Amino acid sequence: MQWKLKLTVLAGVTVAAGAVCAQEQLVRIGHAAPLSGPQAHYGRDNENGARMAIEELNAQGITIGGKKIRFELQAEDDAADPKQGAAVAQKLCDSKVAGVVGHLNSGTTIPASKIYHDCAIPMVTGSATNPNLTKPGYKTTFRIIASDSALGAGLAVYAADTLRLRTVAVIDDRTAYGQGVADVFKKTAIAKGIKVVDEQFTTDKATDFMAILTAVKAKNPDAVFYGGMDPQGGPMLRQMEQLGMGHMTFLGGDGICTSEIVKLSGGAKTLNNVVCAEGAAPLAKMPGGTGWKTRFDAKYPGLYQIYAPYTYDATQLLVDAMKRADSVDPKVYLNELAKSHFQGVTATIAFEANGEMKNPPFTLYHFKDGKKTPM
Structure with a gap:
């Protein structure tokens, strides 16, 4: 009887657990x-x-x-x-x-x-x-x-109105992101009176930018805008320093606006020249x-x-x-x-009818003492 009772209770528990x-x-x-x-x-x-x-x-x-x-x-x-x-x-x-x-x-x-x-x-x-x-x-x-419509345009307006830049070279990695943000920046910069003195292209797999940077250096722009990500942005900053381009502002979208670019730039002083945009408010x-x-x-x-x-x-x-x-x-x-x-x-x-976020904020950053800091 005790065995039957135990089996019955166990079966009941198993069924209940199965139902849950x-x-x-x-x-x-x-x-x-x-x-x-x-x-x-x-x-x-x-x-x-x-x-x-x-x-x-x-x-x-x-x-x-x-x-x-x-x-x-x-x-x-x-x-x-x-x-x-x-x-x-x-x-x-x-x-x-x-x-x-x-x-x-x-x-x-x-x-x-x-x-x-x-x-x-x-x-x-x-x-x-x-x-x-x-x-x-x-x-x-x-x-x-x-979107890049806000980031690229915001950087161009800042470059013209605050930094008072007159000339810029534009480099992008030919990806949908890099080319897209570079195109928006270029159009807005031109509309704001900045002259685009050179345009160069690379890829999102490249690590050697000496040739295109040498061509850019010959045009002596006030700034370089890079449309792409930090695996290229970091080495680019390092090579700009090697070529004596440390006086140029380095502009870019959220792809280079990372803490990782500090490591990827290898401690180059040109990191101090970076102004980048991120499509939201600062974390704080x-x-x-x-x-x-x-x-x-x-x-x-x-x-x-x-x-x-x-x-x-x-x-x-x-x-x-x-x-x-x-x-x-x-x-x-x-x-x-x-x-x-x-x-x-x-x-x-909240969303617009096309799926875009309503009133998205964006923030400009620079790197102060090796740390990404909102401006």
Whole structure:
């Protein structure tokens, strides 16, 4: 009798536990960024921001549609390559993720956005800044950072009105991001009366810039604008110093506006000449920036780069829309995502009809005593 009683009780407990487990639903959120190659430090930063949000959301015990939800991040490596980015986007679609945070680069995000549109999965980027991203009008595409239209133009206005620069050379890496921000800067600079005395091109894989910098030096501009990322910006600063170009201002967008460029420039004095733009308020002035940074540093000490707070907000934003729609189905919660008025760490996030963030702030930075400092 005792054995039968114990078996009956055990069976009852097992059935009850099974019923509880059956009510838990796994929801995957995709993340895409370069996790290999020279831009991996950006990608890991983005992934860490999204992963931190997932862990905090799971700790809340969220219930949606009558089921307890357990979120999981499906992180994929797009290697900052458009073709691999498209393949990753299709993989995330095939995996039926509920939403996507990313991609990092405009060159991968733009082609991926069509794939997400075709499979009806919302994507939120906190780092891809090329204005062309939202031009197709896909209802699944959202950006929570200022575009290059703001960053490139803002730098040109500062160069003309505050620095009183008369001449500039423009270099870009021919990527969607680099060329895009350089084009906006160039057009605005010309409109503000700055003469573009030289234009040069490189790639996002290059490390030797001596030839193009020598050509730039011959034109003796007041400044160099670089459209690209820090794996090239850092060595470029070092080589500018070697060529005696230490008197020139070095301008660039958020791609060079990182702490990593301090290391990549190898202690070059030209770092003191950098003025760069980032598409948000400084961390200390973000609504939740200081507290978020404390938690992030405790979890990922010494790894913060630039975009992690945006990927954190993007992940929270997707889940907030799911909660308001009481559904994790992308087709159901998409309308709520478009209507968001979400108080994030970075800002209060709301969208224009084309998926651009309403009134995005941006900040200019320089490097003081080797530290990135808002101006």
